[in-house]
Amino acid sequence: AQSVTQLGSHVSVSEGALVLLRCNYSSSVPPYLFWYVQYPNQGLQLLLKYTSAATLVKGINGFEAEFKKSETSFHLTKPSAHMSDAAEYFCAVSDFGSGNTPLVFGKGTRLSVIA
């Protein structure tokens, strides 16, 4: 079964600093990979997704992620953190398959941005 590991339940960065949120997946076959962001008391918003078209994926709000098969990783980065980036971030994975195939979520990483 697929699994996702997000290293660090809480990451704190200064405003303007690099954001790096780590995600590793377990699969021998490259799956579909997603990063979602959740603001307090809200649902999840898709930041970006990897679907095998390109290893470097650009998303919304200046975020991007790079798929590295050799490292089974899909880390999320942003060059310069903004205060508005403070939120919970979830990495998720899905196998190929039918529409019933669920997403498997990591435990989430809470990003704090310090002024």
Place this chain on the structure above:
Amino acid sequence: GAVVSQHPSRVICKSGTSVKIECRSLDFQATTMFWYRQFPKKSLMLMATSNEGSKATYEQGVEKDKFLINHASLTLSTLTVTSAHPEDSSFYICSARDLAESSYNEQFFGPGTRLTVL
């Protein structure tokens, strides 16, 4: 596009009552919808997979008779928490897959429903 709504956004009820939560795909058709439960500062826990016109598939440990799911149309799924108790208090989130764009298994999420059982 790809907007999912949930209603209500917040509900407070007395112990023993039943609460219905609606999940709607507003601008697309969804044969599959998913229901998640999220505890404070925790990740999403998949409760069940809902398919239009058929019985929902529940995850292990989720009580079918407690959490009734109905997916009567391509745009609406409902979750009814029956005889709610304080331990059912949680944030419930639904998601849906676009029938026409399901090739990447992307899910679109609703804004969530905060249930508080007194």
